[in-house]
Amino acid sequence: MEPLGWLDYPPELSDAEEQYxxxxxxxxxxxxxxxxxxxxxxxxxSQDPSGVLASTAPxxxxxxxxxxxxxxxxxxxxxxxxxxxxxxxxxxxxLQSIVEELIDIDDFVAKLWQTHLxxxxxxxxVQDISLGLFRSDYMVHKDPAQSDPTPGLKQVEFNTIASSFxxxxxxxxxxxxxxxxxxxxxxxxASLIKAGSLRQxxxxxxxxxxxxxxxxxxxxxxxxRPLCVLFIVQDAERNVFDQRHLEYALLEGNGVRTxxxxxxxxxxxxxxxxxxxxxxxxxxxxxxxxxxxxVYFRAGYAPDDYPNEEDWAARLHLEKSKAIKCPSxxxxxxxxxxxxQVLATPHSPHLQRFLPDSEVxxxxxxxxxxxxxxxxxxxxKEARKLATDPTSASRYVLKPQREGGxxxxxxxxxPPFLQKLPExxxxxxxxxxxxxxxxxxxxxxxxxELQRGGVICELGVYGVCLWRDGSSADAKGEVxxxxxxGYLLRTKGDQSEEGGVAAGFGAVDSCCLV
Ligand code: ADP
Ligand code: MG
Ligand code: MG
Numbered sequence: 044m045e046p047l048g049w050l051d052y053p054p055e056l057s058d059a060e061e062q063y064x065x066x067x068x069x070x071x072x073x074x075x076x077x078x079x080x081x082x083x084x085x086x087x088x089s090q091d092p093s094g095v096l097a098s099t100a101p102x103x104x105x106x107x108x109x110x111x112x113x114x115x116x117x118x119x120x121x122x123x124x125x126x127x128x129x130x131x132x133x134x135x136x137x138l139q140s141i142v143e144e145l146i147d148i149d150d151f152v153a154k155l156w157q158t159h160l161x162x163x164x165x166x167x168x169v170q171d172i173s174l175g176l177f178r179s180d181y182m183v184h185k186d187p188a189q190s191d192p193t194p195g196l197k198q199v200e201f202n203t204i205a206s207s208f209x210x211x212x213x214x215x216x217x218x219x220x221x222x223x224x225x226x227x228x229x230x231x232x233a234s235l236i237k238a239g240s241l242r243q244x245x246x247x248x249x250x251x252x253x254x255x256x257x258x259x260x261x262x263x264x265x266x267x268r269p270l271c272v273l274f275i276v277q278d279a280e281r282n283v284f285d286q287r288h289l290e291y292a293l294l295e296g297n298g299v300r301t302x303x304x305x306x307x308x309x310x311x312x313x314x315x316x317x318x319x320x321x322x323x324x325x326x327x328x329x330x331x332x333x334x335x336x337x338v339y340f341r342a343g344y345a346p347d348d349y350p351n352e353e354d355w356a357a358r359l360h361l362e363k364s365k366a367i368k369c370p371s372x373x374x375x376x377x378x379x380x381x382x383x384q385v386l387a388t389p390h391s392p393h394l395q396r397f398l399p400d401s402e403v404x405x406x407x408x409x410x411x412x413x414x415x416x417x418x419x420x421x422x423x424k425e426a427r428k429l430a431t432d433p434t435s436a437s438r439y440v441l442k443p444q445r446e447g448g449x450x451x452x453x454x455x456x457x458p459p460f461l462q463k464l465p466e467x468x469x470x471x472x473x474x475x476x477x478x479x480x481x482x483x484x485x486x487x488x489x490x491x492e493l494q495r496g497g498v499i500c501e502l503g504v505y506g507v508c509l510w511r512d513g514s515s516a517d518a519k520g521e522v523x524x525x526x527x528x529g530y531l532l533r534t535k536g537d538q539s540e541e542g543g544v545a546a547g548f549g550a551v552d553s554c555c556l557v
Contacts, residue, residue: 053105053485054231064104064227068488071221072099076288077214077551080281085490097284100211101489103534105228106219106241106555107500108483110194113183114242114530114556117196117504120410121527123403124179125508128203130397131382132173132374133512133520137396141381144418145444148471151346152379152444154355159372162362168512169319172523174257174337174369176250177506178206178531181410182478182499197412197478199501203378204344204370204446208551209246209505210288212531216244216553235555242554246505246529251292253507254337256524257367258299260509261336265320265365271300271333273313273323273366277342278305286341302333306342307350309357321364335366344375344446380442384414384473388422412478418470426474431458440475440540453477453540485534487550497537500552505529530554 056064072078078097086096131138145152162168180199185192220241222228228236254272264270272293274286286303293299302323304312313323313335321335338361342348349355362372376382386393398404415426429435433455441452441460452460454477461469486495505528513520535541535549 052108052232052235052483054229056229060227060229064222065488065493067222067225067227068102068104068218069099071218072102072214073097075214075217076284077102077211077218078284080283082281082490098490099488100215100284101487101550102215102218103498103550103552104486104488104493105232106216106236106553107485107498107532107534108235108557109500109502109532109554110183111556113181113194113196114502114554116406116410117179117181117502118527118530120403120406121177121179121504121506122525123398123407124201124504125175125177125506125525126403126522127386127394127397127407128177128201128374128377129173129175129508129510129522129525130519131377132175132203132371133510134397135373137393138373138376138382141379141385142376145379145381145471148468149444152376154349155372155376158355158359158362159376161359162372165359165363166319169363169365170367171512171514171520172257172260172367173371173374173510173512174253174367175203175374175506175508175510176206176209176253176339176369176528177508178202178209178503179506180501180503182480182501184412184478185481194481196410196502198383198410199412199478200380201378201383202446202503204375205341206503206505207282207341208285208503208531208533209250209529210285211282211551212244212503212529212553213247213288215551216242219553219555235557240556242530242556244529244531244553246531247288248292248296249507249526249528250505251289251296253509253524253526253528254289254293254339254369255297255299256507256509257337257369258297260523261367264334265318266316266322266334268322268332268334269300270336271302271323272337272339273321273335274301274303275306275309275338275340275342275361276303277348278307280341300333306348306357307354309361310353313360315360315364319363319365321361321366335364337367337369338364339369340375346445378446379444380414380473381416381444384416384475387411387414413476415474416470417472417474423470427469430474431461433458438477440477441472442475443472448541451541482537485552487534487536489550494536498534499537499539501533501535501549502554503531503533505531 184197436457509524532552534552
């Protein structure tokens with residue numbers, strides 16, 4: 044039989060083959076926590092009043108084909124990206140220069156910055172160690188201008204807060220290996236899907252190891268209370284099992300106790316000792332209390348997480364504490380799309396400032412796609428022309444300083460959007476060239492429905508970085524731990540501009556390297 048090529052992948056399945064694959068996929072997913080809480084549109088809350096139901100997470104039936112060289116490069120440069128973004132987070136002056144351009148036109152960035160200043164004013168930071176659980180996201184890009192274009196990786200964005208799916212990613216790569224092992228993939232795919240080409244993501248255990256590293260670096264209890272890591276979460280989190288995998292790996296692999304605290308309940312269940320030790324009292328056991336070594340934010344990245352002024356007071360309270368933050372406010376701000384745009388400015392000195400090794404810097408630079416400001420600079424004026432002309436705008440995406448998906452404006456929607464926005468607010472956005480990955484196909488199972496067709500894949504590479512801020516004598520600080528922490532592949536239908544799995548556009552996937 045002819046080996047399959049890229050274009051006839053994935054293979055057609057007979058009805059019986061599809062039944063076999065799907066029934067095994069569904070059972071394995073639930074049995075292994077490759078699951079989400081059901082969407083209200085899928086099961087109405089009244090049908091599940093006690094909240095016991097879960098459903099399979101959106102997944103691809105087949106691992107998507109991914110160029111091996113791109114995959115290896117993405118993993119190889121993650122430590123450099125960790126170094127870069129931790130260095131930015133340690134450089135308050137530099138970050139301030141970025142934030143100043145946004146502060147009058149972006150309320151959320153302004154609030155984060157003011158909270159940072161409030162910590163400084165109210166006695167300053169008492170913890171000089173910070174943790175980053177990062178995720179650098181990429182798409183494969185082929186430059187059509189080159190006659191024999193070899194695929195390269197272009198960065199979509201760099202996440203410094205609440206980088207999600209590390210838990211489910213480990214499970215989906217294990218699922219695809221299982222489907223191969225039980226012969227759910229037809230023999231015609233054997234030349235492509237084989238054990239050696241499937242990549243197991245170790246993200247769940249490696250991210251847990253990152254949290255454990257911070258927990259350990261915190262040191263012994265100052266209060267003789269037991270120690271814990273505190274997950275700050277959103278109230279109605281559907282993607283809870285993704286987080287649970289990290290919690291279980293922390294307990295089982297590292298012996299570290301965790302608690303989940305909805306961000307809005309921070310002030311009711313935590314307090315600061317005189318020396319700013321963060322003490323957590325579980326509502327289930329009001330007479331006991333734990334000393335928090337590490338605050339892991341899976342909430343707090345979006346304005347919706349702060350409906351009231353008290354929520355900003357809660358963030359300040361956590362930032363002032365002695366617990367290690369993942370991330371700190373400065374680390375969160377380092378993840379602004381504006382920072383990515385400034386780093387990508389051609390011939391700018393910024394990258395070299397943070398990555399002095401020029402060979403390392405060159406490899407990172409090669410992953411930057413063109414990004415422009417929309418300010419009064421020369422580049423900004425050029426970009427304003429591109430963004431307001433319907434023909435040229437169709438090659439771009441417009442991004443505000445926001446996280447979590449659903450915030451961008453794409454292609455032809457950009458000119459009318461800008462027309463409605465006062466020009467003084469345009470610099471709050473950056474304009475980025477769309478990355479156009481080569482065409483691929485797959486099948487996605489989402490809410491029980493099978494969708495087949497053209498897809499777009501986005502590779503995320505996780506990184507763990509633990510560092511100590513510099514004192515005034517040693518402004519550079521010190522990186523204490525730095526490692527690559529597995530990968531995520533997210534796949535969406537090629538008709539959708541957005542890619543968020545949780546936001547309802549995509550599926551978790553794994554790489555079949557070719
Ligand atoms: P967020 O922080 O909200 O996740 P992203 O920058 O990742 O914002 O954009 C959301 C989604 O939009 C991405 O997952 C991707 O699918 C799409 N996207 C963003 N930038 C680009 C780009 N330059 N080219 C192609 N798609 C993009
Ligand atoms: Mg993203
Ligand atoms: Mg993001």
